[in-house]
Amino acid sequence: MLEFINFYLLPGLVLGCIYTLGAIGVSLLFGIMRFAHFAHGDMMTLGAYLALAVVAVTGWPTITAIPLAMLGTAAAAIFIDRFAYRPFRASPTIIIVIASFGVALMVRSVIQIGWGLEIESYATGIQRPLIFFDSLRLSKNHIQILVSTVLLVTAMHYFLSRTKTGKAMRAMSDDPDLARITGIDTERVVTWTWIIGAGLAAAAGVFVGMDTQLNTFMGWNLLLPVFAAAILGGIGRPYGAIAGGMVIGLAEELSTYPWITDAPLLSPGYKTGVAFGIMIILLIWRPSGLFRGRVF
Amino acid sequence: MTLLEATGMTGGYGEMDILDSVHMSVDKGEIVSIIGPNGAGKSTAMKAIFGIVHLRQGRVIFDGDDITNAATQTQVQRGMAYVPQERNIFPNLSVHENLEMGAFSRNDDITASLDHVYELFPPLREKMRQPAGELSGGQRQMVAIGRALMVTPKLLMLDEPTAGLSPKFMAEIFDRIIAVNSTGIGILMVEQNARQALEISHRGYVLATGRNRFTDAGANLLANEEVTKSFLGG
Numbered sequence: 310m311l312e313f314i315n316f317y318l319l320p321g322l323v324l325g326c327i328y329t330l331g332a333i334g335v336s337l338l339f340g341i342m343r344f345a346h347f348a349h350g351d352m353m354t355l356g357a358y359l360a361l362a363v364v365a366v367t368g369w370p371t372i373t374a375i376p377l378a379m380l381g382t383a384a385a386a387i388f389i390d391r392f393a394y395r396p397f398r399a400s401p402t403i404i405i406v407i408a409s410f411g412v413a414l415m416v417r418s419v420i421q422i423g424w425g426l427e428i429e430s431y432a433t434g435i436q437r438p439l440i441f442f443d444s445l446r447l448s449k450n451h452i453q454i455l456v457s458t459v460l461l462v463t464a465m466h467y468f469l470s471r472t473k474t475g476k477a478m479r480a481m482s483d484d485p486d487l488a489r490i491t492g493i494d495t496e497r498v499v500t501w502t503w504i505i506g507a508g509l510a511a512a513a514g515v516f517v518g519m520d521t522q523l524n525t526f527m528g529w530n531l532l533l534p535v536f537a538a539a540i541l542g543g544i545g546r547p548y549g550a551i552a553g554g555m556v557i558g559l560a561e562e563l564s565t566y567p568w569i570t571d572a573p574l575l576s577p578g579y580k581t582g583v584a585f586g587i588m589i590i591l592l593i594w595r596p597s598g599l600f601r602g603r604v605f
Numbered sequence: 606m607t608l609l610e611a612t613g614m615t616g617g618y619g620e621m622d623i624l625d626s627v628h629m630s631v632d633k634g635e636i637v638s639i640i641g642p643n644g645a646g647k648s649t650a651m652k653a654i655f656g657i658v659h660l661r662q663g664r665v666i667f668d669g670d671d672i673t674n675a676a677t678q679t680q681v682q683r684g685m686a687y688v689p690q691e692r693n694i695f696p697n698l699s700v701h702e703n704l705e706m707g708a709f710s711r712n713d714d715i716t717a718s719l720d721h722v723y724e725l726f727p728p729l730r731e732k733m734r735q736p737a738g739e740l741s742g743g744q745r746q747m748v749a750i751g752r753a754l755m756v757t758p759k760l761l762m763l764d765e766p767t768a769g770l771s772p773k774f775m776a777e778i779f780d781r782i783i784a785v786n787s788t789g790i791g792i793l794m795v796e797q798n799a800r801q802a803l804e805i806s807h808r809g810y811v812l813a814t815g816r817n818r819f820t821d822a823g824a825n826l827l828a829n830e831e832v833t834k835s836f837l838g839g
Contacts, residue, residue, distance in 0.1 A: 473709070476698065480706045483695040490657070490689065492681030492710040492756060 315446045317566045318559075323451050323520055325558025326458035330513035331535035332542065332550035333465065334506030340482035340545035341502045344405045348389070348413035349510055349535065351420075354528035356382040356511020357518040358420050364431055371431040372453045375515050379508040385416075386507035387500055413529065421525050429523040450519045461512055462551060465505060469547065474501050482545060534561070534581060537588040543598030552599055557584045606633045608760055608791045613663035614653050622661065623649045625815040629793075631760060632807075636782065636792040638823065640799040640836060641812035647795040648690065648764050650812065654793075655687045655762060656680055668759060681710050686753035690764040690795075693749035696738025700729050703737050703748050707755030715755065722751040725784060743774030747781070754785065761785060763794040767801075779805050799837050803827050811836055 331353060338346045359381040363374035393412050397405045438446040469475040474497065481488040481498050489495055510528075517527055538557045542549025561580040565573040575583065591599065609631040617623030623646045631637045639647045652658040654665055656675050665673045667683060680687075686707075695703050704722055708715040723730040726747040732740060737748045746766055753761055766782065767775040775798060783805055786792050796802035803809050806823035811832060819832055826832050 473705070476702050476705060477709060480695045480698055480702075483697050484692055487689070487692060487695065488706075489677050490655075490681075490687055491706055491752065492678055493706060494678065494709070 311444045313566060315444075317562050319447070319451055321559040321562030322555070323454050323516070323558075324562055325555035326454055327513045327516050327520070327531070327554075328534055328538045328558045329551050329554030330458060330461065330509040330516070331531060332538035332554045333462075333547045334510045335535055335539040336542065336544055336547050336550040337478070337482075337502055338506050339539070340547075341478060341485075341498065342394075342405070343485075344402050344409070345536070346506070347406065347409040347532065348416060349506070350528035350530070350532035351413045351416040352382055352386060352507050352510040352528065353514030353517065353531060354420055354523075354525060355385060355416055355514070356507075357514035357523050357527065358424050358429075358525075359511065360515045360518065361424070361429055361431065361523060371515065371519055372457065375457065375512055378515055379511045382511035382514075383504040383507045386503040389416075390499065390503055417525055417529065424525070426525060429518075431518055431523075454516045454519060457512065457516070461509060465509070465547065468505065474498065478502060478505075534558075534584040537584040541588055541591055541598055546598070549599055556599075557587060560584070560587055607631075607666075608633045608635075608668060609654065609793070610666045611650075611654055611663065614650060614660055614665070615662040616653055616658060616660040617646075617649060618658065623658075623815050624653060624660075624663075626663070627653075627812065627815065627817055629654070629810055629817075631791045631793050633759075633791055634786065634789050635807045636786050636805060636823075637794070638799070638802040638806040638809045639793070639795045639812060640797075640802065640809060641818070642836065644814075645812040646815040647812055649815075651687070651762050651764055651793065651795055655685060657687075678710070681756055684756070684759035685762065686756050686758035686760070687762045688749045688753045688764060688766065690768055694737045694745050694752070697736055699734050700737050700740070700748055701733040703752050704729075704755050707752035710756060718755050718757060722754055725754070725781060726751055743770050743777065746770065746774075746778055750778075750781065750785070754790075758790060760791045760793060763792065765795055765797055767796065767798050775801065800827065 331349060335346060335349050356378045360371060360374040360378035363369065363377050364371055389412055393408050394405055397408060438448040440446055469479060477493045477498050478501060480493060481495060485495065514528055517531065534557055538553035539550050541556060542551065542553030561583050564575045564580065564583045565577045568574045607630055611629045614624045614627040615622055627646065627650050629650060639650060641647050649658055653660050656672065656677055660674055664671060667685060670683065672680060672683065695706060698706065704719055708718060728744055729747055729751060732744065737745060740748065750766065767778050770778065779801060782792060794802065803823040803826050809821065809823050809826045810817060811819035811826065819826060819829065821829065
């Protein structure tokens with residue numbers, strides 16, 4: 310039982326947090342700008358490397374570098390939006406989708422030029438887990454990731470449900486044409502969507518780096534499960550993305566638990582396949598995702 | 606005093622002109638109806654005034670400013686509110702949030718406006734926390750009109766406000782339109798229920814195939830045999 314919690318359930322929750330934070334951004338961006346943002350994974354990578362730079366320069370603990378990494382990534386996203394996406398606002402969706410592929414390559418290349426291709430990590434040396442009740446092993450990183458994710462998601466909920474701009478984001482996600490007729494400043498809403506989406510992506514990227522290591526493909530490799538989580542939750546619905554992210558994260562980790570025999574149910578190499586298996590089954594059962602109804 | 610003056614409006618979607626030199630005016634505090642058969646360009650004329658349909662020729666003057674083909678957002682700030690026929694509410698937002706969004710372009714205190722809308726449409730106060738998409742057709746229409754009133758407009762433009770409503774709700778909406786008008790807000794509406802609309806209108810425009818056919822006081826149009834025979838079904 311404890312082995313299950315320590316090595317499967319907790320890592321599954323941590324992975325779920327990372328997918329959740331990525332999927333919220335994908336879902337919000339889709340709801341408001343109506344396109345699949347394929348550079349989202351590389352936004353995560355950018356956030357992770359910005360935090361690495363902050364840690365290297367200041368020597369702060371990684372967790373305290375997150376706000377700066379989020380700000381930097383949000384600023385980069387707004388800048389990218391101006392030159393790469395805004396010219397295509399009125400164009401067919403496929404053009405902006407392809408543009409986001411181009412942006413993904415550019416962002417990754419810039420990171421590779423800046424930091425090189427070697428694997429990096431925030432902290433060196435062995436990190437001892439904290440042991441509770443003699444047997445519950447919690448790594449400090451995992452606690453930080455879980456608590457930070459709860460704080461970030463709560464902040465997002467507050468923003469979407471209480472602030473004027475957050476409500477306008479939901480309004481625009483409901484009906485962009487009506488939002489314009491109503492007099493909502495749609496460009497301001499788009500800017501805030503980038504701030505939230507890229508900020509959460511940056512946090513997710515830092516968490517990946519804290520949980521494992523940093524390499525320049527880390528975000529790109531996460532793109533597929535993040536999209537699976539967003540689609541599972543019902544794309545365009547940020548609250549659905551939380552459920553989608555948790556389901557995919559937990560399922561990936563729990564699929565390697567020796568449920569039946571002493572051997573893992575599935576070899577860890579198939580983890581990503583699990584995400585897709587779930588997504589396909591759910592899409593057949595419920596084509597509009599888990600939360601087709603009102604989720605906001 | 607003239608609030609809105611549109612002259613020689615010619616334009617439409619893409620290459621095709623739908624409007625052929627249409628003119629239209631609304632005085633301060635007036636209710637004006639646009640009636641006519643399907644495809645006459647009634648909704649298009651209204652959208653052209655609001656700036657969502659591009660005008661190739663003609664001029665739209667609102668409150669002394671030339672607003673021909675102006676950006677939507679500036680129209681709202683000038684005091685024009687437009688309620689489309691369909692998709693005129695945010696279904697996932699609560700009734701209250703829909704009204705708040707109506708006031709997005711305002712930075713002052715909106716409490717008085719909210720109270721005013723809730724007084725005008727009491728059923729909305731009871732359902733203020735409910736998602737607008739769960740309301741009945743008549744109540745949705747109230748949300749849509751209420752949302753438009755939140756900008757404290759000088760001119761309220763309504764595209765078929767009673768479409769698809771039961772006679773009871775239709776009468777209620779017309780009644781509310783009169784109440785809105787009595788606060789000094791000019792009303793321009795497109796209506797299929799032409800007879801009822803003309804009854805409450807100061808003036809009416811009859812459009813057919815994108816042109817002005819008749820313009821007269823509402824009562825006079827109802828008394829005009831040619832109008833009743835061709836456009837009001839006898």
